[in-house]
Amino acid sequence: MVLLFNVSCLITVVFTCLIYIPLFYRLNIISTYEYISRRFGSAVKYLIVITFLTYMFIYLGIATYTPALALSEVTGINLWISIITTGSVCTLYTTLGGIKAVVWTDVFQICIMLAGLLALLIQGLIQVGGFEKVWRTAERGGRLNFFDFDPDPRRKHTFWTTVLGGTFVWIAIYSCNQAQVQRYLSCKSEKEAKKAIFLNWVAMLGLSVAACMCGLIMYAIYETCDPVQAKRINNSNQMTPLLVLDILAHIPGVPGLFIASAFSGTLSTISSGINAIAAVSVEDIIKPNWKSWEHFSESKKTLFTKLLAMTFGIWTMLLGGLTSLLDENLMQLMRSVDGLFLGPILGVFTLAALFPKSNGKGAFVGMVISSFLSMLFGVSSQMYPPDNRFTRKLPTSTSGCHLHNITVTSSTNVTSLLTTMETYPAPEKTVNILEAMASLSYGYYTPVGCLASIIIGLLVSMVTGGTKDVDESLIAPIYHTIHKFIFKKEPSAPLPESGIQLLESTPEKLFSTGHYPSSLQ
Secondary structure (H helix, E strand, C coil): CHHHHHHHHHHHHHHHHHHHHHHHHHHCCCCHHHHHHHHHCHHHHHHHHHHHHHHHHHHHHHHHHHHHHHHHHHHCCCHHHHHHHHHHHHHHHHHHHHHHHHHHHHHHHHHHHHHHHHHHHHHHHHHHCCHHHHHHHHHHCCCCCCCCCCCCCCCCCCHHHHHHHHHHHHHHHHHHCHHHHHHHHCCCCHHHHHHHHHHHHHHHHHHHHHHHHHHHHHHHHCCCCCCCCCCCCCCHHHHHHHHHHHHHCCCCCHHHHHHHHHHHHHHHHHHHHHHHHHHHHHHHHHHHHCHHHHHCCHHHHHHHHHHHHHHHHHHHHHHHHHHCCCCCCHHHHHHHHHHHHHHHHHHHHHHHHHCCCCCHHHHHHHHHHHHHHHHHHHHHHHHCCCCHHHHCCCCCCCCCHHHHCCCCCCCCCHHHHHHHHHCCCCCCCCCCHHHHHHCCCHHHHHHHHHHHHHHHHHHHHHHCCCCCCCCHHHCCHHHHHHHHHHHCCCCCCCCCHHHHHHHHCCHHHHHHCCCCCCCCC
């Protein structure tokens, strides 16, 4: 199912290259929210900026915790020390180097990430006995269900939640997330930016295939001795560090390579995130509201921005520590955070780029109501966690743990788990509205938030009269192309010189020409 995210990401590449890259490049902006200010005014901009900053702090906290957990498990270092180390290193080079440091370190980090995954992949295949055996084991355990077309929106992972929901998430990240947009806006031309985004997708495809293969190897190795049930680890987030210790510990340096791989992914995310938060804070909050800012020298502005980045780095470390208190699957947690915050923002950007008649009042009301709706989804999912009827947990076993000299402290009846997979008991109690909302798959959070923002925004815009004269440069170029194609309408242009001469002619000369130029008509 995770591999299907690559399909949604490919769709996103197409949408980004057609709509958002041409729009942002021609506006020559630093912050994506500067565009919203021009289109809808400062009230909508500040609402989106606050939402974005909240989202980024939560997201970066989760991202900081992930490799810190891996380092703590493999080396035995205290988790808090691990979090502080991760955040400090990243904050230091982002503060000193800015966007140039972010981009170049990203290049090296993707190489290290691939190297770490390939080390785990190759050694795992050797230990299990080859790709064919890994595949057969996964097939026997029901781990190869790529295309589940169940339309039930309460099912966590289906083709629809992954591809449809994933497309909305990725479009939101690539179109209105400053952390991602700043990367392709730093390319030297629009053409280079489009090329970079396509190459990004190719690299992501390779990375996710390698990661998913490592997951199948993990299942093949622990098929008969689930480490969580055997109490070797506390939760599923510790599975990969355990796998590294079990199959790579005997090779000097290789466990360290994997830790470097895990850290590279996080450092890449945190560095771009801190840089984005600093850029948005300066461009969208400080510059417009601090009149003395323009009188500062460039060196003082740079120093202030670096101190700002350092402050945000410290906040990220604190939130990473708070994330360690949550007992949830990290990937699901990240996708939920994406869905709850990015949907309303994407809705406003879509209104701005593709609906010329939408106005600031519609965008503001749409953003507020869709954000409230998203918040209800988040709160309800915590109050009423969805039960196994909609998650269909696959069975695991501890029957082979005695072969590894592992004592199982609690047993699980695999037959009952299998029965739970197939049987859906009907609830007896009355379901309230929050419970019904909680049952919706987190894959649909972004589409629901986005569509609510667009529909409400358009309705309010219609009621309040819409926008009379919008600057055409603020609407996506593809809109003008499609509009001209459908209505065959040429853009208005100054009257050509030949037309002026004809208008100045006498009626006799005018009618004797035998035809009329389109400009004169």
